[in-house]
Amino acid sequence: MAEFPTSARVVIIGGGAVGASCLYHLAKAGWTDCVLLEKNELTAGSTWHAAGNVPTFSSSWAIMNMQRYSTELYRALGAEVDYPMNYHVTGSVRLGHTAERLDEFRRVAGMGRYQGMDLEILAPEEIQARYPFLETHDLSGALYDPYDGDIDPAQLTQALAKGARNMGARIERFCPVTAVRREGDEWIIVTEKGEIRCEYVVNAAGYYAREVGKMFGRDVPMMVMSHQYMLFDTVPEVAALSAETGKKLPLLRDVDSSYYLRQEKNGFNLGPYEENCRAHWVSKDDPFPADFSFQLFPDDLERLEWHIEDAMARVPLLGTAPMTKVINGPIPYTPDGNPLIGPMPGVPKAFEACVFTFGICQAGGAGKVLAEWVTEGATEWDMWACDPRRFTGFEDENYCIAKGMEVYGHEYGMHFPHYAWPAGRGKKLSPLHDRVAAMGAQFGAYNGWERANWYARAGDDTSDAGAQTWKREGAWFGAVKAECEAVRDAAGILDLPGFSRFVIKGAGVADWLARQITGKVPKIGRLGLAYFADDKGRIVTEMSVARLAEDMILLITAATAQAHDREWLLTHLDYGLTLSDETENWSCQILTGPKSREVLAGITGADLSKGWLTHQFAEIAGRQVWLARVSFAGELGWEIHTKVGDTAVVWDAVMAAGEPLGLRPFGMFALNSLRIEKGYRAWKGDLSTDYTVLQGGLGRFVDWSHEFRGKAALAAEQQRGVSKQFVTLKIDAGAYDPPYMSTIWQGDTVVGEVTSGYFGHRVGACIGLGMLRSDLGAAGTELEVEIFGTRHRAVVQEDAPMWDPENARIRA
Ligand SMILES: Cc1cc2nc3c(=O)[nH]c(=O)nc-3n(C[C@H](O)[C@H](O)[C@H](O)COP(=O)(O)OP(=O)(O)OC[C@H]3O[C@@H](n4cnc5c(N)ncnc54)[C@H](O)[C@@H]3O)c2cc1C
Numbered sequence: 001m002a003e004f005p006t007s008a009r010v011v012i013i014g015g016g017a018v019g020a021s022c023l024y025h026l027a028k029a030g031w032t033d034c035v036l037l038e039k040n041e042l043t044a045g046s047t048w049h050a051a052g053n054v055p056t057f058s059s060s061w062a063i064m065n066m067q068r069y070s071t072e073l074y075r076a077l078g079a080e081v082d083y084p085m086n087y088h089v090t091g092s093v094r095l096g097h098t099a100e101r102l103d104e105f106r107r108v109a110g111m112g113r114y115q116g117m118d119l120e121i122l123a124p125e126e127i128q129a130r131y132p133f134l135e136t137h138d139l140s141g142a143l144y145d146p147y148d149g150d151i152d153p154a155q156l157t158q159a160l161a162k163g164a165r166n167m168g169a170r171i172e173r174f175c176p177v178t179a180v181r182r183e184g185d186e187w188i189i190v191t192e193k194g195e196i197r198c199e200y201v202v203n204a205a206g207y208y209a210r211e212v213g214k215m216f217g218r219d220v221p222m223m224v225m226s227h228q229y230m231l232f233d234t235v236p237e238v239a240a241l242s243a244e245t246g247k248k249l250p251l252l253r254d255v256d257s258s259y260y261l262r263q264e265k266n267g268f269n270l271g272p273y274e275e276n277c278r279a280h281w282v283s284k285d286d287p288f289p290a291d292f293s294f295q296l297f298p299d300d301l302e303r304l305e306w307h308i309e310d311a312m313a314r315v316p317l318l319g320t321a322p323m324t325k326v327i328n329g330p331i332p333y334t335p336d337g338n339p340l341i342g343p344m345p346g347v348p349k350a351f352e353a354c355v356f357t358f359g360i361c362q363a364g365g366a367g368k369v370l371a372e373w374v375t376e377g378a379t380e381w382d383m384w385a386c387d388p389r390r391f392t393g394f395e396d397e398n399y400c401i402a403k404g405m406e407v408y409g410h411e412y413g414m415h416f417p418h419y420a421w422p423a424g425r426g427k428k429l430s431p432l433h434d435r436v437a438a439m440g441a442q443f444g445a446y447n448g449w450e451r452a453n454w455y456a457r458a459g460d461d462t463s464d465a466g467a468q469t470w471k472r473e474g475a476w477f478g479a480v481k482a483e484c485e486a487v488r489d490a491a492g493i494l495d496l497p498g499f500s501r502f503v504i505k506g507a508g509v510a511d512w513l514a515r516q517i518t519g520k521v522p523k524i525g526r527l528g529l530a531y532f533a534d535d536k537g538r539i540v541t542e543m544s545v546a547r548l549a550e551d552m553i554l555l556i557t558a559a560t561a562q563a564h565d566r567e568w569l570l571t572h573l574d575y576g577l578t579l580s581d582e583t584e585n586w587s588c589q590i591l592t593g594p595k596s597r598e599v600l601a602g603i604t605g606a607d608l609s610k611g612w613l614t615h616q617f618a619e620i621a622g623r624q625v626w627l628a629r630v631s632f633a634g635e636l637g638w639e640i641h642t643k644v645g646d647t648a649v650v651w652d653a654v655m656a657a658g659e660p661l662g663l664r665p666f667g668m669f670a671l672n673s674l675r676i677e678k679g680y681r682a683w684k685g686d687l688s689t690d691y692t693v694l695q696g697g698l699g700r701f702v703d704w705s706h707e708f709r710g711k712a713a714l715a716a717e718q719q720r721g722v723s724k725q726f727v728t729l730k731i732d733a734g735a736y737d738p739p740y741m742s743t744i745w746q747g748d749t750v751v752g753e754v755t756s757g758y759f760g761h762r763v764g765a766c767i768g769l770g771m772l773r774s775d776l777g778a779a780g781t782e783l784e785v786e787i788f789g790t791r792h793r794a795v796v797q798e799d800a801p802m803w804d805p806e807n808a809r810i811r812a
Contacts, residue, residue, distance in 0.1 A: 004193050005170055010034040010200040010374060011189045013177045013212055016047035017153055018339075018359050019204035020160035021367025023169050029375045032168035035198075037191060039176035042161060043154045044293035045206035046359065049329040050153040051229050051271055053251060053260060054361040055092065056117060056145060057108055059415055061741045062385040063338065064108075066365025068115050071147050073364035074156065081163035085155040090263070092148030092251035093122070093131045095314075096140045101256060103470045103736075104414050105143035106789030111741050112145075114750055120144040121789065130250055133237065133317045148251050150262060153360045160367070180215045187349065200374050202351045203344065207332040209354035211288065216347045221334055221395040222355045223404040226278045226297045228304060228328040229271035231264055232321040239266035255412035257310045267321050272307035273411035280330060282401050292330065299326040333357055333404035335395050335424065337411070341369050341386040342379075345393075345563050352388045357407075378534050382688040389563040394448040399424045417739065418474055418669070419467040420444040420453065430497035430587060431647040439665055442476070447559035449498035452667035454479050470788060471735050472759055472766070476669055483666035484673050484761035487633055490662030491593030493654060494671060499588050500562035502555045502569060506577035509553050513545070516572055518693050518708055519701040522547050527613045527628055530555075531701050532568065533710030537692040537717060541565050542683055546615050546628065558683050572709075587647040590671075591654060591663075592637025594812065599658040600627075600638065612811045621653035633671060634678035634803055636812040676767045677760035677803035679728050685740060686726070686755040686769050692717055695771060697726030697799070724752060725774040728797040731757070731785050733766035738787045744772055745784040745791055751776055754785060763802050768794065 009031055012019045015038030023036045038044070056071055058064040071089075078085040096102045105121055112119040122142040128134055130144055161171055172193065179190040180201065189196045203220075205212040213220035242248060242263070249263040259272035280297065281288040301308070312319040332355045334340060339362065344350040353370040356362055369386070372379045384390060395403075406423035420443065427448035430436070437443075441452035442462055454476040456462045461475035486492045504513070510521045517530040524547045532540045543565065544556040557565045566581055573579060591599060597608050606618030606627055615628040623646035631637035642650050655663065672682075681687045687696060693710070694702070694717050702714065731738065738757035743750045752772035760767045768785055776783065779798045784791040804810065 002170070004172065005035050005196055006194065007197045008033055008035040008170075009198060010202065011187070011196055011198045012036040012202040012204050013189075014038065014045065014204035014206055014208070014354070015042040015157070015161070015171065015173065016045045016204065016206050016359065017043070017157045017160070017363035018206070018353050018356055018366050019202075020157045020164065021363040022202055022204055022353050022370045023164040023171070024160040025367035025371035026374060027164045027167035027169040029371050031371070031375055034169045035196060036164070036169070036171045037175045037177050037189070038171065038173045039291070040293035041173055042171070043157045045208065046329060046331055047153045047157055048294060049296065049327050050360045051262070051269060052150045052153045052360050053262065054149050054151050056112065056147050057094065057143070059104065059108060060338070060385045061111055062381060062383050063362070064111055064115060065381050066369065067361050068117060068147070069368060070361055070364030074151055077159050077163065081159050081166060083155070083159040083162045085159055086152040087149065088248055089147065089149040090248045090250050091130070091144060091146045092253060093127060094143040094145065094253045094255055095127070096142060097138065097256035098140060100414060100468065100470060102141045103788040105141070107739055109143060110743055110786050110789065114741065114743050114753065117147055131252060132241065133315050134252070135314050135316070144250070150251065151360065156360065156363065160363070177212065177215070200349045200351065202353055202370060202374070204353045206354060206356065206359070207330045209332065209340070209352070216344060216350055218344055218347055219393075220340070220352070220355065221391045221400055222332050223282060223397075223400040224280050224330045224332050225404060225408045226280050226300070226328055227271070227273070227331040227408075228300065228326055229269055230301070230308070230323050231325040232268040232270065232318060233324050234266040235268070235317050235321045237317055238263060242266060252315070253412070254311070254314055257307065257314070258412050259307045259311055261311055261315060261318070267324070268318055270308065270311050270318070272304050273408060274303050274307060275409040276303050277405055277408050278303070279401055279405055282397070297328040297330070299328055301326065331357055333407055335391065335400055335403035337407035338386050339366065340388040341366050341383060342373050342388050343567065345389050345567060378536070378689065382684070382690040384684045384688065387564065389567060390560065392447055392563045394427055399427060414468070416468055416470060418453070418476060419464070422464070426450060428498065430495050431644055432495045432651050435648070435651065436495050436665060441665070441667065444668060446668070447498055447562060449559055451497065452495065452665065454667040454669045455483065455665055472737050473735070480667070480669045480673060481761045483664065483670035486662060486664045487593045487635055487666060487670065487674060488762050489594070491591060491595040491599055491658055492633070492664060492666040492670070493658065494590040494666050495651070496588045496590055498559040498583070499586070500557045500559060500565060501582045501586060502566060502579055503552065503582055504555065504569070504573070504577055504579050505552045507551055508574065509551050509577055510547065512574045512577060513553055514706055515708055517545075518698070518703070518710065518714070520703045521545065521553075522613070524549060525614060525616070527615050527630060529701065531693055531698055533693050533708070533714065534689065535710055535713065537694065537710040537713035538689040539687045539691055539693055539696055540568060540689060542681070542687055544630070561683060585644060586641055587644050589640045589642070589647070589651060589654065590632070590637065591640055592631040592633045592635045594636055594809065595661045595663070596635075596637050598661055599654060599663055603653050603657045620650045623649055625650055631810055632680055633674035634680070634801065635809050672758050673761050676756060676758045676769060677763050678801040679769060681769065682756055691771060692722070694718060695722050695724055695726065722774050724771045725777050727752075727770060727772045727777055728802060729754070729768040729770060729783070729785065729794040730797055730802070731766045731768050731792055731794040733785070733787055733792050734790070736787050737766050738768050738785050742768070743786045744770060744794065745786060746776060751783065760802065767802060772796070
């Protein structure tokens with residue numbers, strides 16, 4: 001037997017499906033000097049008892065990509081590593097009970113088609129041809145996914161492990177990691193069998209991820225749910241059909257009743273996601289166990305009764321078979337239900353690939369993504385949806401439990417664009433919270449901050465049900481229009497707590513920043529937008545830059561980007577420079593509209609004649625403010641930045657001065673409408689690592705005369721010409737605005753995708769920002785955008801904002 005390894009390039013902690021896939025993909029990338037450590041036997045965590053369903057369906061583009069990749073990998077894996085597996089590609093039928101559900105299916109079918117998958121919408125009368133034993137009288141239709149199926153999770157894990165071992169990687173079983181420490185640039189991984197010195201480490205510890213995270217001083221945002229499925233004995237009719245066709249029934253998902261039903265041998269497997277769900281290991285009398293290997297929770301069928309009855313009514317044959325077994329196992333959840341794959345925030349050369357709720361169907365893709373993070377420091381696909389840095393540290397235990405239970409209870413829920421999920425709210429409140437609430441604010445959470453989405457007027461429907469629609473128009477629509485018109489005609493004010501802000505100081509800070517961004521560093525007293533590219537020239541992030549002094553720069557960025565951008569800056573910071581995160585100390589109000597100068601004139605001595613993209617310190621109501629002459633809304637305006645404690649006094653002064661002039665508050669929905677009319681991109685929608693700076697149409701932010709990260713790649717692309725390019729489309733969109741990744745068509749060919757779509761109230765049209773094959777980018781080109789399954793005429797616009805193309809209003 002080989003000796004215990006004392007060094008390795010990468011150590012992976014955890015040998016479930018995900019850890020094994022990480023090892024396999026690292027080895028495949030040529031990094032064979034890797035060791036996986038498993039405290040028990042492989043699969044001992046959640047993997048051994050998983051049902052093994054392998055769907056491709058997701059309403060997230062990135063997750064669908066990952067799951068699609070898994071299905072492709074699994075189809076070939078058994079033969080590749082010579083480890084035959086039970087992988088049944090049965091297809092699936094996903095039932096829809098409502099028109100909204102069918103819209104969701106159509107959207108996902110569109111995304112699937114763009115990823116090369118042929119998902120099919122079935123009319124009610126077509127469903128039984130796919131699934132004969134089904135009651136269909138109350139259905140509106142279904143989605144047929146021919147790639148869906150089920151795999152034996154233990155065999156999958158063993159096959160990945162075998163593949164990794166074949167390439168030279170190592171696995172140590174019954175080898176719990178008990179501690180880690182940093183020595184110089186290396187990690188020392190302490191186990192009961194000895195220590196391993198390594199360069200990189202990966203936490204793939206499944207539902208133990210928080211315990212392993214603690215060894216690194218990292219608080220992993222997660223909780224654990226109990227999830228059950230039930231096995232039912234042989235049903236003669238199912239056996240007969242399978243004998244006749246040589247196939248299993250497709251996997252059935254009744255998503256509006258929240259369960260899946262799968263053929264298991266010649267019987268069934270029924271797995272509900274119940275709303276009256278149960279979290280585990282969340283209280284003192286139910287502590288987290290030191291070891292739960294190959295264990296289950298006691299059966300708890302009472303809470304599933306409704307689903308069992310519903311399934312028996314849907315597939316009456318189910319009621320004829322005795323239940324033979326119940327599996328009740330732990331399943332970890334992050335607050336948004338997506339896993340953590342990527343850099344471990346704040347910890348050098350450490351990564352996470354853990355907290356998977358669907359770790360069997362995602363293991364394949366997750367291994368690929370993790371291996372790219374480790375070996376290349378970046379991923380092929382933008383994976384923000386799974387990036388650990390999307391959580392920023394406010395997610396305490398109560399929040400994780402509340403959100404985890406909400407996500408579990410709505411595992412198949414629809415994510416409507418104007419709906420704000422209610423759990424875990426009120427984590428961070430603006431000093432103006434009560435004031436704006438009293439004015440009718442309807443809030444949404446942004447990195448935990450409560451911000452007004454819109455302001456309800458007397459009689460507006462503010463019920464939950466009112467926002468459960470994909471349609472553009474709902475209770476908010478008229479109110480948002482009025483808010484946009486106020487901004488256009490007089491002035492609006494948006495309370496915007498939670499902007500991320502970093503102050504970087506030190507000699508040479510401007511030279512350092514110049515090497516980080518594609519464009520120029522603004523002069524003292526000036527502001528600018530800066531784009532940070534990776535080595536491939538892809539868009540990592542966008543920040544506003546204000547030069548406060550020769551050796552001091554302020555960077556302001558999106559609330560959700562706080563951990564991501566801080567880490568990017570710290571990773572690349574030059575010796576001698578210091579970064580302080582000032583996010584929690586400041587707040588911001590956006591005052592914008594043609595009368596905003598008049599509003600400010602009466603209450604501040606600031607020089608309001610200073611032009612666009614300038615900034616200055618001034619006083620309002622005796623409090624110091626920092627005024628930045630910019631407007632994401634595309635009108636004359638200032639961002640009024642205040643110390644948190646001064647915010648309310650300043651707001652009151654601005655409101656008192658502004659009300660006679662028509663000033664009124666506006667919310668995030670209006671801001672989205674206003675910014676899209678100006679073609680201003682949104683981070684992680686329009687701006688992501690899926691696109692280069694040049695594809696993103698940001699050439700005017702590239703200063704070729706200086707050296708910066710990504711320059712070589714961008715210069716090469718500049719010479720070649722971009723394959724796709726950013727465009728603005730005016731869309732005759734009917735009742736819906738196009739969601740993210742709606743496809744753009746020319747004739748029968750998909751030629752691009754919409755990265756954000758919304759209605760512009762000032763121009764009175766639906767606008768799509770997106771990426772289009774570059775030979776089609778000429779203004780006036782007629783195309784179509786597929787929105788929830790229907791194609792709508794779209795016209796490419798001039799390469800200029802649709803609202804105020806000369807920027808005359810913003811410069812006023
Ligand atoms: C009833 C049920 C049904 C499910 N059905 C499906 C399904 O149909 N499809 C699907 O995609 N997902 C399903 N899941 C979810 C799926 O089981 C998990 O998402 C998946 O198994 C997670 O894999 P993993 O490798 O991340 O974690 P795990 O399988 O939990 O592996 C983590 C490993 O880390 C090891 N470990 C922990 N701490 C240490 C340490 N200190 N040192 C060394 N090793 C350590 C553990 O022993 C464990 O083996 C289901 C879950 C349940 C409960």
